[in-house]
Amino acid sequence: MAYGSFRQFVEALDQAGELTRITVPVETDLVISEWANREMKSPEGGKALLFEKPTVDGKPSQFPVAINTMGSRRRMAIALKLNSVEDLAQEIQLILKAKPPTDLREGWSLLKQGLNLLHARPKHAKEGACQEVVHTFDPNQTSNLKPQTSLSDLPILKCWPKDGGRFVTLPNVHTRDPETGARNVGMYRMQVYDGLTTGMHWQVHKVGARHGKRYYERGERMPVAICLGGDPAYTFAATAPLPDGLDEILFAGFIRKKSVELVPCKTIDLEVPGDVDFVLEGYVQPGEMRPEGPFGDHTGFYTAVEDYPVFHLAAITHRRDAIYPTTIVGIPPMEDFYMGDATVRIFLPVFKMNFPELVDMTLPPEGVFHNLVFVSIRKQYPYQAFKVMHGLWGMGQMMFSKYIVVVDEDCDVHNTSEVLFRLCANTDPERDSTIIRNPSDSLDHAPTSQNIGSHMGFDATRKLPGENYHRSWPELLKMTDEAQAIVDALRKR
Ligand SMILES: Cc1cc2nc3c(=O)[nH]c(=O)nc-3n(C[C@H](O)[C@H](O)[C@H](O)COP(=O)(O)O)c2cc1C
Numbered sequence: 436m437a438y439g440s441f442r443q444f445v446e447a448l449d450q451a452g453e454l455t456r457i458t459v460p461v462e463t464d465l466v467i468s469e470w471a472n473r474e475m476k477s478p479e480g481g482k483a484l485l486f487e488k489p490t491v492d493g494k495p496s497q498f499p500v501a502i503n504t505m506g507s508r509r510r511m512a513i514a515l516k517l518n519s520v521e522d523l524a525q526e527i528q529l530i531l532k533a534k535p536p537t538d539l540r541e542g543w544s545l546l547k548q549g550l551n552l553l554h555a556r557p558k559h560a561k562e563g564a565c566q567e568v569v570h571t572f573d574p575n576q577t578s579n580l581k582p583q584t585s586l587s588d589l590p591i592l593k594c595w596p597k598d599g600g601r602f603v604t605l606p607n608v609h610t611r612d613p614e615t616g617a618r619n620v621g622m623y624r625m626q627v628y629d630g631l632t633t634g635m636h637w638q639v640h641k642v643g644a645r646h647g648k649r650y651y652e653r654g655e656r657m658p659v660a661i662c663l664g665g666d667p668a669y670t671f672a673a674t675a676p677l678p679d680g681l682d683e684i685l686f687a688g689f690i691r692k693k694s695v696e697l698v699p700c701k702t703i704d705l706e707v708p709g710d711v712d713f714v715l716e717g718y719v720q721p722g723e724m725r726p727e728g729p730f731g732d733h734t735g736f737y738t739a740v741e742d743y744p745v746f747h748l749a750a751i752t753h754r755r756d757a758i759y760p761t762t763i764v765g766i767p768p769m770e771d772f773y774m775g776d777a778t779v780r781i782f783l784p785v786f787k788m789n790f791p792e793l794v795d796m797t798l799p800p801e802g803v804f805h806n807l808v809f810v811s812i813r814k815q816y817p818y819q820a821f822k823v824m825h826g827l828w829g830m831g832q833m834m835f836s837k838y839i840v841v842v843d844e845d846c847d848v849h850n851t852s853e854v855l856f857r858l859c860a861n862t863d864p865e866r867d868s869t870i871i872r873n874p875s876d877s878l879d880h881a882p883t884s885q886n887i888g889s890h891m892g893f894d895a896t897r898k899l900p901g902e903n904y905h906r907s908w909p910e911l912l913k914m915t916d917e918a919q920a921i922v923d924a925l926r927k928r
Pocket residue numbers: 604605619620621622623624625636637638640641642643673674675676677762764771774832
């Protein structure tokens with residue numbers, strides 16, 4: 436069954452031997468970050484860390500801090516209550532291939548899927564555990580006044596030395612399209628300016644930014660609710676690149692096999708999952724922008740200061756025993772790699788539906804999500820590798836992929852040195868590469884202009900007739916099965 440709270444998830448990590456508790460006071464300004472970075476760089480992503488006594492500028496915080504909770508393949512599976520994320524990929528594949536049952540076994544299987552889908556639909560309640568403690572703020576209060584409990588009292592990290600301040604790094608940002616009423620939950624970091632205001636870093640290509648634009652056009656104040664904690668399925672869903680209009684709350688309900696129970700916010704007309712740890716309620720005012728950053732980012736570099744919308748806090752509600760969840764990003768590998776890796780593995784069936792020739796795909800950590808994609812295909816006709824590249828560049832956030840390398844099905848895309856071997860051996864750079872123009876990831880500092888740039892694809896597959904290769908393609912070295920079996924047996928002695 437689903438986690439009833441973030442604390443339950445942290446306890447599950449503890450029971451699985453995946454958690455280290457830090458019982459001494461540790462400062463939220465850089466020190467937790469340094470500790471977490473070392474852990475994330477350990478083999479297999481180290482352990483999750485629970486800082487039981489974090490301090491903010493030397494003062495003890497009321498709330499513990501959890502970090503690196505999803506920073507390994509095992510912890511990612513525990514977060515989604517799975518043995519392996521491939522189980523969820525298989526469920527998605529079954530649904531995609533669903534057809535009327537032809538025997539009882541198939542019928543049961545379809546029924547189970549149907550029930551899972553029923554769980555996707557959220558339920559509604561009047562109040563939730565996330566509202567055990569409520570602090571509301573007078574909207575006319577100026578930002579300089581310090582209310583009883585404000586953002587300054589949360590153990591929010593300053594992650595890197597030259598960061599512009601403290602940043603909320605795992606926020607599930609809930610917004611609504613004012614025209615269709617469709618909900619969106621995205622993860623967009625928030626720089627704390629003072630106790631009552633933050634930045635709202637939704638990049639131009641993201642759904643939150645599109646919703647914002649609709650409000651600005653109407654000249655209406657935009658209600659925004661930020662949830663922290665709760666079932667980790669919520670956080671995972673917020674980061675997943677779902678198509679605009681596919682509700683993350685529905686997806687979270689499907690993943691956790693239990694309907695998400697939504698409760699109305701106290702001060703704004705939005706609903707949030709009732710079991711999260713913290714809710715920051717507030718609004719974004721049309722046209723109001725403020726410099727955001729610098730921030731030590733996913734890219735491993737500081738992202739420069741840029742203007743972003745401002746979030747005004749109207750209320751903080753929280754569980755009495757809330758844990759503050761956070762992460763840091765930086766030079767890979769970091770915790771976010773495992774979140775992105777799970778996304779690719781879970782959505783592989785969706786990619787395969789679009790590209791029947793696709794065998795496997797991965798975004799290696801060195802590429803920090805968008806910079807590098809390895810794809811293997813079962814090639815059938817000339818230029819098929821190019822067709823796959825162009826298709827990927829047209830698919831949602833895959834548009835940002837800076838380098839795509841396509842290899843044959845017998846190459847393991849999860850083995851970077853094997854892919855590089857094929858890339859070097861199988862390509863004539865001029866013949867087997869293509870450069871296109873496409874939108875670029877906002878965080879990419881390399882393109883001449885922000886948000887647009889060139890992307891490159893390499894066809895590292897063996898060449899077929901018709902691919903401008905006029906020699907006979909050589910055979911890859913492979914030992915006989917017999918010789919392999921003999922050596923296997925001899926080495927076991
Ligand atoms: C830890 C983490 C932090 C992120 N921070 C941001 C951010 O500040 N701004 C942003 O636009 N995307 C950020 N992302 C990526 C988005 O969450 C991701 O693209 C998501 O699919 C966006 O949702 P949307 O398609 O509903 O807009 C972050 C992802 C992770 C894992």
